[in-house]
Amino acid sequence: MKRIHITLAQIQAFVTVAEARSFTIASEQLGMTQSAVSHAVAALEKELQVSLLERDRNGVFITEIGQRVLIYAQDMLTNAERMRQETSAAVGLETGKVRLGSFPSVSARFLPSLLRQFRQRYPGIEIILFEGTDDEVREWIHTRAVDIGVVVLPADGLETISIAQDEFLAVVAHNHQLAEQRQIHIRQLAHEPFIMSKAGCKPLITAMFRKAKITPKTQFEVIDLRTIFAMVQEGMGVTIVPEMALPTDSSGLHVMSLKPKHFRHLAFAVPSLETATPAVAEFLNEAKVWMQSLPSNVAT
Known part of the structure; x- marks a missing residue:
């Protein structure tokens, strides 16, 4: 049986x-020349006798x-990082790297x-913090592109540590006919033009309407929350967003609680707590301690 001779440098490349x-981006991240990165990947492909990557005018494909x-x-x-961290810890050196995936509102x-x-x-x-949509963060966790990800529970197939609950709020323009109210039932939004967030909360918001046995009059579906709030300010519709997603400057907007209240429950998620690196384990332990200091209305 032929022995395979590969290096961590080739794997990393x-x-x-x-x-x-x-x-190009990989060479910048690795601090290597593009030629050296290409050579490392080519050497790995030659040793494995397969083509791992393909290049065309549109970029690189796996x-x-x-x-x-x-x-x-x-x-x-x-595993190599775990070895390095374990041996560093054995001699009293706390080093390592934690790749954390999150969505902008939580970040x-x-x-x-x-x-x-x-x-x-x-x-x-x-x-190292990576930001994406809810679905992107989940994919990053499953593909090991990040070590830890912030997810909305439930999160099947992942081990989780609950961190917070985030209340959903209704948002209308400051001069909207509903702006005199502090709380509204979701049914009061049924006949309003609705702007749906596609950043990841759409299934949760849709479930709220479905539970109330109504269908929103969705006029727009938008990923960027800044665009959503700008459209609401201009009177183009109303929306529902998590509290953490609210802009720092909410002038021109009126925010109301829903009755009954609805929440999204947030957690840190990893593929496996048992196989987490020492640095990841330290981060999660620190997060648990930190959460105990949070107000009870924030932490779960």
């Missing part, structure tokens, strides 16, 4: 290019076999104080 979909190899390659890098309103506290306690552990 392949994984970085595959995740970035670009040799082949079918490359997709399967990528999962093992990411696991190899994770802006919930994470900064936790990240600051963690950095102060563990200056040798690097936190």
Whole structure:
């Protein structure tokens, strides 16, 4: 049986290019020349006797076999990082890297104080934050592109640690006919032009309307929350968003609680707590301690 001779440098080059979909970006992230990155990937392909990546004018694409190899390659890098962190911890050096996936509303309103506290306690552990939609973060967790992700519960197939509940609120223009109210029933929005968020909350919002046995008059479906709020300010419709998603400057908007109240329940999620690296385990432990200091109306 032929022995395969591959290096971690080759694995790292392949994984970085595959995740970035670009040799140029990968070379910048790795601090290598593009030629060196290409050579490393080519050497890996030659050793495995398969084509892992394909290039055309539109960019870099992962082949079918490359997709399967990528999962093992990411696991190899994770295990190598665990080895490094375990041995560093054995000699009293707390080092490592944590790749954290989140969505913008949580990144802006919930994470900064936790990240600051963690950095102060563990200056040798690097936190890299990736932002995306709910679905993107879940995909990143499953594909090992991130070590930890913020998800909305339930999260089948993942191990989770609950961190907060986020109340859904109705938002209308400040001069809207409903703007005199502080609370409304979702049925009062049934006949209003509705602007639906596609950033990840659509299934939860749709379920609210379905539970009330009504269908929203959805006029627009928008990903960018800034666009949604601008459209509401202009009187183009009403919307429902989580409290963490509200803009810092809400002038021109009127925010109301729903009755009954509706929440999304947020959690940190990992593929496996048992196989988490020491740095990831330290981050999750610090998060648990940090959450105990939060007001009871924020933490779950």
